[in-house]
Each structure stands twice: as C-alpha cells, then as structure tokens.
Amino acid sequence: MKEFDYVIADPVGVHARPAGLLVKKASEFKSEIIISNGEKSAEAKKLISLMGLGIRNGDKIHCRIEGEDEEDALLEMQNFFRENL
Amino acid sequence: MKTYTGNSVLKGIAIGNIYKYQKNNAKAERKAIIDIAGELDRFEDALEVAKGQLEILYREAVNHVGAEQAFIFDIHKMMLEDEDYLSCIRQSITQGINAEYAVQTAGKKFEELFASMDDEYMKARAVDMRDISDRVLSVLMGTAGDEITAKGPVIVIADDLTPSETVKMDKSKILAFVTIKGSLNSHTAILARSMNIPSLVNTSLLFEEISDGMLAVVDGFTGKLIVNPDEKVYAEMLQKQENWHLEEAEYKLLKGKENVTTGGKSIEIYANIGNVSDIDSVIESDAGGIGLFRSEFLYLGREDFPSEEEQYRCYKKVIDAMDGKKVIIRTLDIGADKKADYFQLESEENPALGYRAIRICLDKPEIFETQLRAIYRAAAGAKVGIMFPMIISIEEITRIKEIVTRVKEDLKREGYQIGEAELGIMVETPAAALMADELAKEVDFFSIGTNDLTQYTLAIDRQNPKLEKYCDTHHPAVLRLIRMITESAHKAGIWVGICGELAGDTDLTATFLDMGIDELSVSPSLVLRVRGAVRKI
Incomplete structure (x- = not known):
C-alpha cells in the first residue's frame, strides 16, 4: 500500500473539471485509490462521491493506493495533484 | 409596475416581453x-x-x-x-x-x-x-424538452435552467435570462456572460406573478427586474439603455486600437486588479498588461498565511491568462486599513503612517520570502514585474535586493524554473518622490501611487469627509512631484507609470502625456475611456 498527503493549493478547490480529470487519471490504474478529506472518503474513480467530498482550497487530503500498479499510480497521482490542484 | 431584485451577472439593460420557460x-x-x-x-x-x-x-x-x-x-x-x-x-x-x-x-x-x-x-x-x-x-x-416558441427576442424567465436547456435555446431569441434560483456559479450565469447579455439569478420572484408577453426591463447595473414599467420608468430605462449602447459602441471601436495621440505620442494603458477573478474584465478591457496586481486578497479574510504553492497558483493563473503581456505584482501591502488577525498587528494611533507594507515584509522576511518565491516561480518564461510599496530609502531597496538574490539562488538550487522579473518601487511617499533621482539608479521602474502620495503630501486624510473640500486631487504640489519623479526616472533611463486613481482621471491625461509618463494603470472599466481620451489629444 502507498499513501501520501497533499494540501490543495488551487484557489477554487476540487471543482467539476479537476474532479473529472482526477477520475480519468485514477481510472488509468488497476489499483484501488481512495481519497479522504477529513472524515469523508471516496474512491477516486467515482466522480459523484469524489465531488461529494467538497474538497476546498487549503484542505489536506489523504490519498491511499493499493494494488498491483501502486508504484506507478503513486507517482502519477502525486504529479497530478501537484500540477492540477 | 412591480420591481424584483436579483443578483446581476452582467451590466446592461434589456427591454422586452417576458417568456416563461416551463419545463x-x-x-x-x-x-x-x-x-x-x-x-x-x-x-x-x-x-x-x-x-x-x-x-x-x-x-x-x-x-x-x-x-x-x-x-x-x-x-x-x-x-x-x-x-x-x-x-x-x-x-x-x-x-x-x-x-x-x-x-x-x-x-x-x-x-x-x-x-x-x-x-x-x-x-x-x-x-x-x-x-x-x-x-x-x-x-x-420518449419526451423532449421545450424549445422557445416565441417569435421575437424575449426575456426568458425560468425557475432554474440546466446546461442542456440553456445550450439548446436559440440564442438569437434571448434578450436576457432571469432565474428564480441559481447562483453566479450557475450555468445560466456562465452562458449569459459568454453571450454578453444582462441577466439576473436568484431573483425574488414568484413564477405565478408574471405571465407571457408582459413588458419587462432587466437592469443589470442595479440587479432589478421591472415588470410592467410605468411610462416614466420606461422612458428612463430606454435612455439608460441607449447610453449603454452608445458607450459600448464607442468602446468597441476603441478595442484593438493603439493608445496614441493625434500628434503620434503613445502611452501604455494597463489595468489594476485585486483578485484572480478580475482577470476576465481585464481581457475584456483590452488592457496592454496589468500595471498593479494587488496581492493583499491572498492574505485577507482567512485564518493563516497563504502557502507558497497557493500563491504560485494565483500568480500563474493571472500570468497565463495575460498570455505574454506584462504583469506587475505588488508585494504585500497590509496594515493601515487592511488587516488580518493572524498577522497580530497591534492597533495604532496613526495607522497610515504606521507598521505596514514593506516595513512588515522587511521585519518578517519569512512572509516576504514565501511571496517572492511564489512570484519568481510563476514568472518563469513570462514578462513580470515586482514592485515594492511604501519605500522611503535606498537602504530598503538594498535589503530587498539581498533577499531577492537569496530567494533566486535558493530556487535555482532546488531545481525550479524561475523568471527574470523587473524590480520596481511604488513612489507614494514624499520621501521617495524627493529622492527619486537616487532611487531611480537602483530599480528598473517607478510606479506612482497617487492616492497615498496625495494624502501624505497634502497631510489630508482621504477617508475624512470633512476634509473633502481641502483635498484637491489636482493640487499643484502633487502634480509637481509627479513631474519631478518622471524626470528623475527618465534621466536614469527607467520607465515610470501611475497606478493610483489619478491615472484614470481623463482631465489629466494630456498633462501626463506632456510630462512623459510611460504607463497609466487604471481599473479595467476605465481602460477604454482613457484610451479614448488619449486618441482625442
């Protein structure tokens, strides 16, 4: 299992568009990818529940990745957050 | 006649018949x-x-x-x-x-x-x-949604509109949108902006109170929907609409034109912004760049300091949106009337002359460095200027430059791409104005902050209404200082701009051109007006 924390720097947070991009990115991997914001968690491949996390600027999210391609997924998900959020 | 209030999406006036859109x-x-x-x-x-x-x-x-x-x-x-x-x-x-x-x-x-x-x-x-x-x-x-069946253009009034509904509407038939629900984030609002039509959302209206074909006015300036206006109001609104159209038409003609006088003298006209969200109006205004990007919004209305990453995103958004045009970012000018609790600033007897702006930044270099790091990173591959507020001495510039050098070295060592920013100062204290010849040798540009310069030169508190009659914004003392500053700048071979309110005062545009001011930075809504004034000289 791999995990990392990230503080959302994007001024508007995880809006529809970045959420859509995030789902697309996460869907490239076989691993299960779980994003948590405070007490709420969602699968990164599920758009609606991901948007339901209501992630805003300054929120510290936790990303947990588990599966056969977790190494690659970790790198790419970290990059995704840094570049887009 | 009945008037309803909503949140206006865009300025403008629409007059026409109501079309109730029912799902x-x-x-x-x-x-x-x-x-x-x-x-x-x-x-x-x-x-x-x-x-x-x-x-x-x-x-x-x-x-x-x-x-x-x-x-x-x-x-x-x-x-x-x-x-x-x-x-x-x-x-x-x-x-x-x-x-x-x-x-x-x-x-x-x-x-x-x-x-x-x-x-x-x-x-x-x-x-x-x-x-x-x-x-x-x-x-x-097996059902399909409603199409607009009205013959002529109408004011569409709906409870709320979905993206599917708005996109399939025949745009040539819509004068304005009015929705009872919806926010400025709604698709209706976004579409109205892209169609450039006045529209209201979140309007205090009962659907039953109106009917198809009623005459109505949407006033996007005040956020009002007036149904069945009486003759007087109707005439007023017609006049307001005409003025708006005339102004729009005049401004449209000025878009893409140069800021050049009939005699061939030219000047840059930039825009002032105070938030990332202002960027649309800057692009709409056809400004040549951003002459003053106030960075205070990043610090105000929150619990703790903004991170480097967050600041970087904001600067980058604006810089990218300006697509190669110059962006001048003013470093934190907090204190005086702008305060945030987490700075733990003590209250002062005389805040305008107190602990603020560059004084705080030099006193707490960690805050300053975070901001400079974010700006230098965002400046990579772009035309960026950084300017420092409330300067009174050469020593301050020397200290700033030391910090800038350190920040740049750190960033390079950490492997970041950084930009080469022009470094300038706000000339807004009489001290800086009088020392302009010396200061000009140390920096790449001057930006004259006329609001503070006027207040400090005339010793008049701008916020005291009793003093209004004494506060002559065209006071010869201020104009002499501006001329002096400009001459000193040009002698040292650097450019000089004005970013205070005076920059947008078209009574002075000719004077500024005569002085040789290189750039005027004004609110986005004034860019085309000032351009118009320049072209008439």
Missing part, C-alpha cells in the same frame, strides 16, 4: 415490473442514447460557447458512467421497479446530496444531477 415536468409513475432483465436492457439502451446525446451536445457547445463552457457536458457523461449512480438505479430495477421511477428516484437522491453541501459551487451542481437524470428519463419516456 415539461413529466413525472414518472412507479410501476411493478415482471420482466426484470428486459427492463434492465431498456435502461442500458436509454443510457447509451443519453450518453450519445451528450457527446453531440459537447461538440455543439464547443462551437457555440467554447471549450471552457462545453466541458460540463463531458462531466455529465462521466456522471452517467458513475458506478454509485448506476448501481443505485440498477438495484431498484432488480427489485422490480420500472426504469423511469428508478432513474427519477436516484436523480433526486443525488440532487439532494449536492444541494445539502455547504459549498456554494457544489450546491449549484445539484442542477447537473437533475439534468442528467432528466435526460435519461426523457429518453425512456
């Missing part, structure tokens, strides 16, 4: 199903049709309103592929419920989920959930 709210009835496999197939088929429609809508929207706004249909398609949503529907069908009712129930459930969120933007996404469910539902039931 064909076909309600699905609950029915028991025996052939469950057949019903599931029926749902899957409808789902595919709905997704196909969204693909077409996406392509159409790209052509009509651009990729920026079209992306929502891509998101809708993804929502229709969402496992949680689909399994909710499939489960109901498996339990023997008809597809229509299953879709309607799931749609409501997810709509409520968004509506109950405490974030305004996410609340507005409830409409998207309703929209996708309605889409599948109308495929299942």
